[in-house]
Structures are given as structure tokens and as C-alpha cells.
Amino acid sequence: MSPNDLVAAGDFIISGLRTTTGREQPLASVADLRSAATRNRGKRGARAVRWALPLLRSPVDSRPESLLRLLLIASGFPEPIVNDATLVENGALVLHPDLKWPQWRIVFEYEGDGHREDKRRFRRDISRKEQFEDAGWRVIRVTSDDLFVNPVAFIARVRRIVAERS
Numbered sequence: 001m002s003p004n005d006l007v008a009a010g011d012f013i014i015s016g017l018r019t020t021t022g023r024e025q026p027l028a029s030v031a032d033l034r035s036a037a038t039r040n041r042g043k044r045g046a047r048a049v050r051w052a053l054p055l056l057r058s059p060v061d062s063r064p065e066s067l068l069r070l071l072l073i074a075s076g077f078p079e080p081i082v083n084d085a086t087l088v089e090n091g092a093l094v095l096h097p098d099l100k101w102p103q104w105r106i107v108f109e110y111e112g113d114g115h116r117e118d119k120r121r122f123r124r125d126i127s128r129k130e131q132f133e134d135a136g137w138r139v140i141r142v143t144s145d146d147l148f149v150n151p152v153a154f155i156a157r158v159r160r161i162v163a164e165r166s
Contacts (some may be wrong), residue, residue: 005063007066011060013026014026037136062110104162104166106162108139
């Protein structure tokens, strides 16, 4: 497992699945993982787990969200906030973007194929983008090509947008 995938797996373990009524109980806490790494010191993988622990964040909803956060950090950007409550509709509605930089009023929304293939989800994503934009946020939509095919072009796009918002 790559170091970034280890972080993504850890994010999943400590986040719990999102449901229509909130979140399921996480599989473990960061303290649980730290304790397991300490108990297994010297065994295969324990060092990698200890390395990943400071990079774990919650609540994260998907592997691409974790990988996007790590790509942004590795590219020299400040760490974005994960799934943070964000007011839209003049404060009447709270949305939780995948990632956000409040200092630039930028949100990131990862859109996998499910966002394109599911008509209801696709329409909801359009409304959501407009709600963020009406509230003054710049939405950066992210696809698998941005993360896995051409991250250099994606980071260049992010740099341009940050420069415009600075």
C-alpha cells in the first residue's frame, strides 16, 4: 500500500460512514491506531502506521478526498479543512464541501463517475455548486483525471485560482 493510500485507509477507519442521519460509529479512533502501532512496534507496517497517524483527518467520505488533500499539501498549499460546515443561502442552509480554504473562500468538490451517472446526484451537484457560488465561494470541481492522470495541470489550475482570490 502506498503511503497516501495508507492515509486514505486511516481516514476511512476514523471517520465512519456518512448516512442519511449522520455518521456511523468509526471503526477505530486515532488513539486506537496509535496504541496498535505502539503494541506492534518492530513488526511489519507499524512504522508506516506511525508515519501516517499525524496525517489522518476526520470526517472524510472517500479515498479521493484524502488523496486530494495530500496532493494539495505536497504541492505546497496550506492544508484544507475537511467536510467543514459552510453556510449558504444567507445562513439558512449548511453544506459540507469535501475540502475548503476559508482564507480564499475556495471549496473543492470531488466528483467521481457516480456524480455523473446518477441523474439526481448530478442535478443536486449543480444546485450545490450554485449555492456555494451565490454565497461567495469559488468551487473547484475535481475529477479522477485531476488526481490520477494529470495532477500537474490540476495544481497549475489551483495556483491560478488562488492567485485570483488572493
